Amino acid sequence: MRSVCLILVLFISACSSTQFAYNRAAWFAQWQIEQLVDLNDDQQSRLEQRLELLHSWHRREELPRYHALILQVGNLLENGVTEPGYLKLSDQMEDLWLRLLNRSLDELVLLLPSLSDEQVAELLASMSDKNDEFYRKWIVIPEEELIERRRERVFDSLEQWTGDITQAQRxxxxxxxxxxxxxxxxxxNQRLKRHEAFAQLLAERKTADVKSGLRALTVVDESRLQAWELRRLEDNRRRANALMIWLGQNLTPQQRDHLLEELAEIAEDVHQLQSQG
Structure with a gap:
């Protein structure tokens, strides 16, 4: 779901301590990358350096933006959720994500030309496994199971952020x-196309403009989609936005208080993280 859910908008949720999770973000990112491909000592060292630079930039430049956005979410909840207000916050969150994505490419793209042919084969095989996992989880399951997974994802997030769910919300x-x-x-289908394009980019990694190539692969170019694909995406966004706006407008007082308390705690965590920079 591409749209930002107002109720589930915050970026670090599962961990009991925002500061604990954030301060280990660089380590977690490195671990995720090394799950895809085995790096040699020099590559690991360079990766650690680039991730530390990325983390420092994010703490210095982006955390103030996150803090401001959290406060705006709280203000919207207190003053009443509206469609324009929700969509504005949704756009702001997407902008933050794209800023992080672009900066991540700037820092990590230097690693790709150093990969050996064996490492490239390992990386592509790992990505194929991820695609197969997505296929098993979301494509070949019965429709009833797909519907259940959709609703359980929303139920779990709602319960985390607002507490007990009302019957009307269910x-x-x-x-x-x-x-x-x-x-x-x-x-x-998009994953498969991008996998093929990424394989071609890696084959040319010594000479190609890797950064531009990666940037083109990380975000779906909707201008290249067929008309029916665009209609389906727009329908999905419209329905998702309508759901989240409705939920925001139909919180009980207790749920709203619970959510505002959660937001206030995270806002304070983010403020303290800024001061550690």
Whole structure:
């Protein structure tokens, strides 16, 4: 789901301590990369340096933006959720994500030309495994299971951020889950196309403009999609936005207080993280 859910908007949720998770973000990113390909000592050292630079930039430049956005979410909840307000915050969150994506490419792209042919083969095989996992999880399952996964993802997040869910909220989420268009097949086909293009880029990694090539692969170019694909994506966004706006407008007082407390705690965590920079 590409749209930002107002109720689930925050970027670090599962960990009990935002500061604990954030301060280990560089280590976690390195671990994720090394799950895809075995790096030699020199590559590991260079990766650590680039990730530390990325982390320092994010703490210095981006955390103030996150803090401001969290405060805006709280203000919207206190003053009443509206469609324009929600969409504005959604756009701001997407801008933050794209800023992080672009800066990540700037820092990490230097690693790719150093990969050996054996490492490239390992990386592509790991990515194929990820695609196969996506296929098994979202494509070949019965429709009833797909609907259940959709609604359970929203239920779990709602319970985390707002506490107990009302019957009306459950019914609204179920309605969305049963009628949401299937975008998983579309995304899977895009994954396969980007995998093929990434393999070609890696084959030319010694001479190609790797940064530009990677940037083109990380975000779907909707101008290249077929008309039916664009219609399905737009339908999916419209339905998702409508669900999240409805949920924001139909919180109980207790749920709103619970969510505002969660936001306040994370805002304070982010403020303290800024001061550690």
């Amino acid at each position: 019914e609204r989420v179920v309605e969305w889950a049963e009628n949401a268009p299937d975008v998983y097949t579309l995304w899977y």
